[in-house]
Amino acid sequence: MLLRVVDLHKRYGREEVLKGVSFFLEKGETKVIIGPSGTGKSTLLRCINRLTEPDRGRIWLEDVEITSPKVNINRIRAQIGFVFQDFNLFTHLTALDNVRLGLMRVKGMGKKEATARALQELARVGLADKAKAYPAELSGGQQQRVSIARALAMDPKLILFDEPTSALDPELIGEVLAVMEDLAKSGMTMLVVTHEMGFARSVADEIIFMEKGVILEQGPPEQIFYSPKHPRTAEFLRRITDLYGGNR
C-alpha cells in the first residue's frame, strides 16, 4: 500500500471538518474524491502532507508514518506533489525556475542537472517553449501545467490535486485534464479532488464520495455513477450534472 489514512479527525473551532476518514491508495492508482462544498475535501488533502495538522488519526506513506511527531516533514513533503486550485506558482520566478527550485533547494541538485530535468518536465506538459515565461505571462491552463511539472520534477510517490481545474475558463480545462490523464496512464499514483465527472468516470480507478467530513461511499466509477448504494451519492451526482453538464 502506498498511502494509508486511518481515522483522520480535524476540527476548526467548534466545527468538526473531518470525522474519522479512512482509505488507502495502491501504487499506480488514481482515486477521485467528490462531494459537496465545505465537506472537508481540501482539509483532507492538506492533512495528508500536513500543511494542515490533523487532530487525530494516522497516515502512512509506504512504511513511514507521516503523522509521527519524529518524522522530518519536509522530507515527506518532497515526496508528495501538491497541485493547488489556483496554481500558486512563484510569481517572481520563470516557469523554468518554478520547476527547478525544488530540485535545487530541496533536493540539492546541481544547476545543470536541475535545468535539464526541469526542461524535460516542462516538455512533458507541453510547455517546453514557455520555460522563460513568468507566471503572469501565461494563461491559467498553462500555469496549472507548469505547477504540475513543478510537482513532477520532484519524482513524487504520489500527487495530490485539489480541484486543479476549478479556477480555469471552460476552454482551458481540457488541456489540464489531458495532462492528468496521461499521468494516470503512465502509472503515477494520484488523489484528485474534482467536480469533473467525465474525468472521474474515465480515469479514476475508484471514486470516494465524501459528505460532512465522512466518506459515505467508495467504489469503482461504474458503481458510483450507475448504481450508487447511498441515496446521498445519487442526489449529489444529479445536482452536479445539472450544474456542470454530464459529459465533461
Added chain:
Amino acid sequence: MNLALLGGLLGLGFVLGVLIAILEVYGPKILRLCASVYTWVFRSIPEILLLLLVWFGPSQFGVQISPFFAAVLALGLRSSAYQAEIFRGALQSIPSGQTLAARALGLSRLGTIRHILLPQALRLSLAGWGNEFAVVLKDTTLAYAIGVVEVMRQARYIASRNFPLTLPAYILVALLFLAATYFGLFVIGKLEERLRIPGLEARR
C-alpha cells in the same frame, strides 16, 4: 560626509529593518512583541532627541564614541524601524498560497522566507524604500547638532566668516540635496524597472 553618513545609516537600517520585519511577521510570539516595541520606540522619539541620547548616553558611562558613529547609530536605528514597517507591509501582502506551495515542495520555513518571500518583498518595498531614502538624506543634516562636520556645518562656517556668502552657501547646500535626491531616486527607479516581473506589474 553626508554621503558616508547616509550610506552607513541606510545600510544599518536596511539590515536591521529586514531582520525585524521577518521577526515581526514570522517570529515566535515573544520576539514578535519585541519587534513591535522596537519599531514603536524608534518611530516615536524625535530624531534630534534620539541623536542627543545616543551621543550623550554612553559618555555618561565613560564610553566615548565619535560623533559620526553616534549619528550613524541613532539615525540608522530610527531608519531601521521605518524600513521594518515597509518590509512588513510587503511581506504581509504576499498571498499565502506562495508559502503553501513552497512548504508543499518540502522547503523549510527559512528556505521559504529566503527563496520565495524575501525576493518578492524586496521588490514590493522598493517604492517605499525610495521614500525612506529621500527622508533620511535630509536627516543627515541633523548630525550637525552633535558636531559632525557635515555639509550644513560647513555652510555655517562659511557664513560666519564671510557674511555676504550666507545666502549663496545655503542655496548651494539646497542644490546639493536636490541633486542627491534626484540621483538616488533615479537609481531606485532604474532598479524597479530592472526587477519588474514581466506581466505582473503595470509599466509606467
